[in-house]
Amino acid sequence: MDMYEKVIELARRRGFIWPAFELYGGAAGFYDYGPLGAPLKRGIEDLWRGFFVIREGFCEIECPTIGVEEIFKASGHLSGFSDPLTECKECGEIYRADHLIKHIIEVPDALADEEIYRVIKENDVFCPECGGDLSEIYEFNLMFKTFIGPGGKQPGYLRPETAQGMFVNFPRLLRHYRDRLPFGAVQIGKSYRNEISPRQGVIRLREFSQAEAEIFINPKDKSHPRFGEVADLKMTLYSKEGQERGVTEEMAVGEAVARGIIAHQTLAYYVARTCQFLMEAGLSKERLRFRQHKDDEMAHYAADCWDAEALLDRFGWIEIVGIADRTNYDLKSHMAQSQANLTVYLPLDQPRREDRLVVKPDMKKLGPLFRKEAKAVADALSALPLEELKQDPIVVIVDGKSQKIDPALVSFEMVTEEIRGEEIVPHVIEPSFGIDRILYSVLEHSYREETVEGETRAVLALKNRVVPIQVAVLPLMDRSELLAPAEEIARDLRSLDLRVEYDSSGSIGRRYRRNDEVGTPYSVTVDYETLEEGTVTIRDRDSMSQIRVVRADLADKIQALLAGEMEFLEAGTPLSG
Numbered sequence: 001m002d003m004y005e006k007v008i009e010l011a012r013r014r015g016f017i018w019p020a021f022e023l024y025g026g027a028a029g030f031y032d033y034g035p036l037g038a039p040l041k042r043g044i045e046d047l048w049r050g051f052f053v054i055r056e057g058f059c060e061i062e063c064p065t066i067g068v069e070e071i072f073k074a075s076g077h078l079s080g081f082s083d084p085l086t087e088c089k090e091c092g093e094i095y096r097a098d099h100l101i102k103h104i105i106e107v108p109d110a111l112a113d114e115e116i117y118r119v120i121k122e123n124d125v126f127c128p129e130c131g132g133d134l135s136e137i138y139e140f141n142l143m144f145k146t147f148i149g150p151g152g153k154q155p156g157y158l159r160p161e162t163a164q165g166m167f168v169n170f171p172r173l174l175r176h177y178r179d180r181l182p183f184g185a186v187q188i189g190k191s192y193r194n195e196i197s198p199r200q201g202v203i204r205l206r207e208f209s210q211a212e213a214e215i216f217i218n219p220k221d222k223s224h225p226r227f228g229e230v231a232d233l234k235m236t237l238y239s240k241e242g243q244e245r246g247v248t249e250e251m252a253v254g255e256a257v258a259r260g261i262i263a264h265q266t267l268a269y270y271v272a273r274t275c276q277f278l279m280e281a282g283l284s285k286e287r288l289r290f291r292q293h294k295d296d297e298m299a300h301y302a303a304d305c306w307d308a309e310a311l312l313d314r315f316g317w318i319e320i321v322g323i324a325d326r327t328n329y330d331l332k333s334h335m336a337q338s339q340a341n342l343t344v345y346l347p348l349d350q351p352r353r354e355d356r357l358v359v360k361p362d363m364k365k366l367g368p369l370f371r372k373e374a375k376a377v378a379d380a381l382s383a384l385p386l387e388e389l390k391q392d393p394i395v396v397i398v399d400g401k402s403q404k405i406d407p408a409l410v411s412f413e414m415v416t417e418e419i420r421g422e423e424i425v426p427h428v429i430e431p432s433f434g435i436d437r438i439l440y441s442v443l444e445h446s447y448r449e450e451t452v453e454g455e456t457r458a459v460l461a462l463k464n465r466v467v468p469i470q471v472a473v474l475p476l477m478d479r480s481e482l483l484a485p486a487e488e489i490a491r492d493l494r495s496l497d498l499r500v501e502y503d504s505s506g507s508i509g510r511r512y513r514r515n516d517e518v519g520t521p522y523s524v525t526v527d528y529e530t531l532e533e534g535t536v537t538i539r540d541r542d543s544m545s546q547i548r549v550v551r552a553d554l555a556d557k558i559q560a561l562l563a564g565e566m567e568f569l570e571a572g573t574p575l576s577g
Contacts, residue, residue: 003314003444004313006458010447014034014518015035017034020032029198029206030206036518039468040468044442044466047465048211052213052431058213061187062189063162063189065190065192066146067156067164069155072157072164075330075334077157078143081141081142082142083096084138085139086117088133089132091132095127095128098111100120101119101120106243113139142193143194144194160192161432162191162210162211163330166185181346182215186212188209192206192208193206202436203315205436210434210435211432213270213429215270215428215431222427230269230273231253235271235290236249236290240294267303267306270323270431271290278320282463283310283441284445288310290306291309299324304325305322307320310445318441320434320438321438322431325427325428326427326428327427327428330428332425343423343425344424344425356416357413359381359389360412369409370403376398381394389407442466446460446461447461457516458513459519460516462519464521464563464564469499469500470558471522471524471562472520472524473503474486474504474511475527476527482531483504485526493555501520519541520541521540522562525539530551534550534552536548537549543568546574547569547574548575549572
C-alpha cells in the first residue's frame with residue numbers, strides 16, 4: 001500500500017472519513033466525516049477562526065448556500081466557471097481535457113480549448129479507458145443549478161465559493177466597521193462544484209468546506225501595520241522566476257517584499273499568516289511551499305496570487321490555499337450588476353483645491369420640449385465637456401438618437417472647490433482555504449509507522465489544538481474496582497470541556513495502540529496504585545514515556561500539557577521502561 005491507501009484505510013476503519021451514501025452504492029465526490037473526522041475538522045476550523053477572527057479582529061458571517069442568478073452573473077461564474085471536456089468517440093467516457101495533458105504541459109489549465117485539442121492530437125493522446133479517439137473540446141459549467149420556489153420561475157445556484165456572500169453584504173459590513181478601511185469579513189461553510197470526474201478521493205470533492213477571508217483595503221496604501229511581526233518568517237517560495245528555473249528559495253517574508261517577489265506588504269502578511277496556520281494545524285514545513293501564479297495562469301483581475309501547496313505521496317504538490325490580491329474586480333462587477341453604490345469615502349490627509357465644471361440645465365424649458373426624455377437630456381448635458389457645451393447648437397446623444405439643444409437652455413461655469421475626501425472602490429485581499437484538503441494533508445503529514453518490540457506501531461502525531469480525542473482514560477484491567485475510579489476520572493475531565501475517550505476493552509497494550517493511531521496525545525491509566533496511593537499514570541503518545549502523578553493534580557497537569565505550558569517529563573515522576 002502507498003501512503004494514501006494507508007491513511008485512507010485508517011481513516012475509514014477508525015471513523016475519520018467514510019464514503020457517503022455507501023448503503024446505496026455511493027457517489028464520487030462526496031464523503032462523510034465520522035466520529036473522529038468531524039471533531040478533527042472542527043478543530044482545524046476553530047484554529048482558523050483563532051487566526052482570522054480572534055487575532056485579526058475580522059467579523060464572521062454566515063450566508064445562504066444557494067444564491068440568486070444575478071449574483072453569479074456579476075461574479076462571472078455563469079459565463080466563465082467551466083472546465084474543458086472531451087469525450088471518447090468509442091466508449092463515450094468523458095474526461096477533463098486539460099488533465100489528460102498534464103504530463104506534457106506543466107500548466108495546461110492556462111490553455112485555450114483549441115490549444116488543448118491541438119496538444120492532444122499532436123501527442124497522440126487517446127482515451128485512457130479504451131484507447132479510442134477523443135472529441136473536440138467543449139465547456140461544462142460546474143455550478144449546480146436549482147430553482148427557488150415553485151414553477152421554476154426564479155433560477156438559483158448552489159454557491160461554488162463562499163466569497164460572494166461577503167461581497168454582496170459589503171454595504172452592511174462597511175457600516176458595521178463604521179465606514180473605515182481596512183476591515184475584513186470571514187465565512188466558513190459548504191461550497192459545491194459539479195466536478196467532472198472526481199477521482200482523487202477527498203482531494204477533489206463535489207461538496208466541500210471553504211474558509212475564506214475578504215479583506216477590504218485602501219488601493220493607494222497596501223502596507224500593513226503588523227508586517228514587522230512576520231517579516232523575519234522564512235518560507236519556501238516557488239516564484240514565477242523560480243518556476244522558469246525549476247528551483248524554490250527559502251526566503252524571509254520581508255526580503256520577498258523588498259525584492260518585489262511578493263507584490264506588497266498586505267498580501268505578504270497574509271501569505272505568512274497562512275504559513276503559520278498550516279504548520280500549527282499539523283502540516284510539515286518540509287512538505288509545504290508557496291507557489292506564485294505565472295503570468296499565463298494569473299486571473300485577469302489579480303495583481304498577484306500565491307498558492308499554498310502540500311506535498312502528498314500519491315498526488316505530488318496540491319493546492320490547499322490560495323491567497324490573492326483580487327483588486328476591485330468583484331465590487332465593481334456587483335456595482336455594475338446591481339446599480340448599488342459599493343464605494344468608501346476616504347478623507348484626504350490634506351484638503352486640495354480643484355476646479356470643477358458645474359452644468360445647470362433649465363428644466364422648466366427642457367421639460368415641455370422633451371417631456372419623458374427631459375431628464376435623460378439633462379443628464380447628457382451635465383456629462384458633456386466644456387468644449388462641447390460652447391457649441392451652437394449643443395449636440396447630445398439620448399437613447400442612441402442625436403438631439404440638438406439651444407445653448408440658451410443650459411448654463412455652466414467653472415467653480416473652485418475644496419476637496420476633503422474621495423470615493424474609492426476598495427481592493428480585496430482573499431485568502432481562501434480548502435478545509436477538506438488541509439484535513440487530509442494533516443492526516444498524511446502526521447502519519448508514521450515504527451517498529452516496537454517486533455510489531456508495527458501506527459501513529460498520528462496530530463497537534464494538540466486539533467486532535468479529536470485529547471485524553472484517553474484506561475483502566476488497567478476490566479475489573480470493577482478499577483472501572484469505577486476510571487469512570488469518575490473521565491467524568492471529571494469531561495467537566496473541563498475536554499474530549500475524553502473511555503476504553504476498557506482489550507489488553508492495555510492494544511488500547512495504547514488504538515489511541516496512538518487516532519492521535520490521542522495522552523492516555524491516563526488507572527491501576528492498583530491508584531487505589532492504594534491515589535496516583536495514576538500518564539502516557540505520552542509520541543515518546544511512549546510514562547509518568548506518575550497524584551490523582552488530585554491530574555486535571556491541572558493534563559490541561560497544562562495540552563496547552564503546551566509544561567514539558568511532559570516535568571509533569572510527574574518518570575516511570576522506567
